[in-house]
Each structure stands twice: as structure tokens, then as C-alpha cells.
Amino acid sequence: MNRHPRGGRGFTLIEVLVALGILAITLAAAVRASSMATDGALESRERLLALWVAQNRIAGYSAGLPFPDVGQRSGEDIQAGLSFTWHETIEATPNPWFRSVLVKVSGPRATGYSLATIKTYVVRPR
Numbered sequence: 001m002n003r004h005p006r007g008g009r010g011f012t013l014i015e016v017l018v019a020l021g022i023l024a025i026t027l028a029a030a031v032r033a034s035s036m037a038t039d040g041a042l043e044s045r046e047r048l049l050a051l052w053v054a055q056n057r058i059a060g061y062s063a064g065l066p067f068p069d070v071g072q073r074s075g076e077d078i079q080a081g082l083s084f085t086w087h088e089t090i091e092a093t094p095n096p097w098f099r100s101v102l103v104k105v106s107g108p109r110a111t112g113y114s115l116a117t118i119k120t121y122v123v124r125p126r
Helices: 013-063
Strands: 071-079 082-092 098-106 116-123
């Protein structure tokens, strides 16, 4: 008596290998998607912190930093344990009581481009 006839109900080796191949591709796509989401969250965090650095530079002029001379300045600031580099470009305006201030901030991973940019005008204190 033959318990497993030739036309049995199981899967062939080829069918199992195809199913495993499809599963491997699906899992690789899921890992890639989660990796991209993590990178996006990290970049968003760095952009937010860079924006805070730029806003702190601008707020400093309202809080008592001396009226800026025309020219360029650079420096570093630390936000949430990360080091950011800021560059300020100060330009004269037609009104001598005002200066145009452009602040660009680059982060620890993005040294070739600005994560945050703010342009504002600063008034000379009386």
C-alpha cells in the first residue's frame, strides 16, 4: 500500500525556492524602507537643530550682541550634543540704522550645504 502517490499534495522544491525568493525580496524592500525612514527622521532632527542655531544667532542681536559690522563671520555652536557651523554675511542697507544679516548653518553630516538659512534685518540700538 503506497501512502504517498506520485501526484501528492505537497510542494515541489522549485515552488519552495520561488516562494523563498519572493519572501527574501519582500524583506529586503521592507528593511530598505525602514532604513530610509530612519535617515529621514535623522535629517529632519538635524534641520530642526540647525534652525535653532540660526535663530539663536539672530536672537542674540536683539538680546545685546553689538551692532554688527559689514563683513562675514563664522563660528560653531552645539545643539543637543551635535556641533553645527554657522556663517553670517552682514551687508549694509540704504538706511545706516539697519544691517542685513544672512545666517547659514551646516551640520555634522552635511558640510557641503546649509541645513538652515535665515535672512533678517538688525536695527542699531539707540
